[in-house]
Amino acid sequence: MRHTLVKLMGLMLALTLVLTGCNLIGIDPIMQLDEDMAKLKKDFEAVVVDYDGGSLTKGDVMGTFVSTYSYYTQMYSMFGMNITSDVLETVKQQALEQSMADLAIEKELANRGLSLTEEQLKEVQEKADENYKQAYDTYYAQAEGKGDVKAKQTEYNMYQNGLTKDTFYNSQLRVAQGTLIQDTVKGEITELSDEELQTAFDAKVAEDEETYASDLGSFESAMSSDAELVTWMPEGYRTVKHILVKPEADVLTAVTDARNALNDAKSRLETLETELEDLNDDDAEPAADAETETAEAEAGAAEDAEPARTAEDVQADIDAARAEIETDEKAVADAETACLDSVKAKTDEIYQKLSEGADFADLIAEYGEDPGMQNEPTATRGYYVCADSENWDKNFTAGAMALQNVGDVSETPVISTSGVHIIRYESDVTPGAVALESVRDQFYETALTDAKEHHYDEALESWISAMKPVYHLDAFTL
Numbered sequence: 001m002r003h004t005l006v007k008l009m010g011l012m013l014a015l016t017l018v019l020t021g022c023n024l025i026g027i028d029p030i031m032q033l034d035e036d037m038a039k040l041k042k043d044f045e046a047v048v049v050d051y052d053g054g055s056l057t058k059g060d061v062m063g064t065f066v067s068t069y070s071y072y073t074q075m076y077s078m079f080g081m082n083i084t085s086d087v088l089e090t091v092k093q094q095a096l097e098q099s100m101a102d103l104a105i106e107k108e109l110a111n112r113g114l115s116l117t118e119e120q121l122k123e124v125q126e127k128a129d130e131n132y133k134q135a136y137d138t139y140y141a142q143a144e145g146k147g148d149v150k151a152k153q154t155e156y157n158m159y160q161n162g163l164t165k166d167t168f169y170n171s172q173l174r175v176a177q178g179t180l181i182q183d184t185v186k187g188e189i190t191e192l193s194d195e196e197l198q199t200a201f202d203a204k205v206a207e208d209e210e211t212y213a214s215d216l217g218s219f220e221s222a223m224s225s226d227a228e229l230v231t232w233m234p235e236g237y238r239t240v241k242h243i244l245v246k247p248e249a250d251v252l253t254a255v256t257d258a259r260n261a262l263n264d265a266k267s268r269l270e271t272l273e274t275e276l277e278d279l280n281d282d283d284a285e286p287a288a289d290a291e292t293e294t295a296e297a298e299a300g301a302a303e304d305a306e307p308a309r310t311a312e313d314v315q316a317d318i319d320a321a322r323a324e325i326e327t328d329e330k331a332v333a334d335a336e337t338a339c340l341d342s343v344k345a346k347t348d349e350i351y352q353k354l355s356e357g358a359d360f361a362d363l364i365a366e367y368g369e370d371p372g373m374q375n376e377p378t379a380t381r382g383y384y385v386c387a388d389s390e391n392w393d394k395n396f397t398a399g400a401m402a403l404q405n406v407g408d409v410s411e412t413p414v415i416s417t418s419g420v421h422i423i424r425y426e427s428d429v430t431p432g433a434v435a436l437e438s439v440r441d442q443f444y445e446t447a448l449t450d451a452k453e454h455h456y457d458e459a460l461e462s463w464i465s466a467m468k469p470v471y472h473l474d475a476f477t478l
Contacts, residue, residue: 062162065095217390239382
């Protein structure tokens with residue numbers, strides 16, 4: 001009996017140890033995280049790029065990949081889109097290529113005997129430490145567990161995204177090295193010959209023509225900004241300036257609402273007239289017998305179907321629409337009159353000063369309420385307008401294009417959604433390429449900057465090619 005009891009106790013003890021061991025494994029997160037980290041490090045050893053003289057592993061490029069992926073995610077989310085598998089492959093390829101570019105830059109710096117100063121390296125270290133701490137604090141706040149477990153989980157989560165102290169340091173180092181090599185290589189281009197400038201200008205003209213010939217809105221925006229030098233002008237443009245007088249909001253809204261109602265009524269009338277034309281189309285071929293029978297059967301099956309509209313029905317709707325248009329036209333005229341009357345004292349004063357020889361620019365400064373007429377470049381250029389303009393209110397466009405000669409001012413004010421305008425025809429715009437000499441100084445700086453960029457891009461490509469990289473996207477699993 002005692003022997004049996006001893007055996008039983010031994011069995012219970014063994015079972016207890018087994019259960020306790022399993023429980024320890026199950027609840028020991030440190031051990032589990034160490035095992036997971038070991039597996040992750042093993043996975044990160046996969047070679048994703050081979051090149052003359054070495055290779056890059058998944059771990060080497062993971063930080064760059066995560067940074068690139070985050071950028072794409074933000075851009076796509078702005079448009080309500082998700083990253084597709086094809087885009088993901090593109091991101092992976094870009095991460096590999098960027099990593100190779102970083103290596104090529106490092107090698108070229110060594111070849112040229114260039115290096116960062118001690119002060120620059122100190123700054124690199126300080127920025128890396130600062131960025132690492134910010135990232136660590138963010139990951140730590142999101143990690144599960146407490147104490148050592150939370151710290152270990154944070155380390156694992158960061159490593160999984162390629163984030164270590166070394167990667168933060170190397171990231172800052174690459175930025176500083178990139179600046180050094182770019183300044184050096186771009187500095188090799190100091191000026192452009194007349195031939196190089198003309199070649200660059202011709203390319204710019206061709207680019208602008210391709211862009212603006214089919215996108216007048218972009219042209220008008222570009223001419224309202226100093227951000228882009230435009231070297232090609234579309235057909236049919238003129239420049240205008242205007243004095244904007246703003247009536248009370250409710251008065252102007254009444255005009256807009258009345259005009260919208262009139263436009264809607266006209267659109268309905270066009271639809272009805274098309275419907276009537278289709279019903280009265282003598283050339284329409286009768287449906288085949290089989291088709292007719294099918295249509296009749298379907299019509300019979302639909303008990304609640306409305307009877308087909310006749311020409312008389314449509315004509316009645318047309319007559320009603322025309323009556324509505326007459327009413328809406330009167331409403332528009334009344335709203336416009338009320339709007340003009342509300343600012344009549346000011347517009348009369350402006351016209352009186354114009355008749356006395358006042359300068360239009362001075363009157364813009366005194367009365368105008370459009371910031372575009374106060375700020376450059378539109379204060380000097382004016383607005384670029386043509387019959388097919390896309391950026392301006394159609395009533396403003398119509399008023400601007402109704403002026404016959406340069407220097408003409410609208411005889412009566414024009415009402416748009418912005419307010420009441422007195423418009424002056426400033427100049428005609430010569431279509432086609434502008435003369436290089438007219439923009440030479442401005443274009444030269446742009447062309448020189450572009451030439452420097454092109455020179456550096458070509459140099460970097462040659463450094464990378466010399467390393468003969470072979471990319472292994474299939475090994476870059478996630």
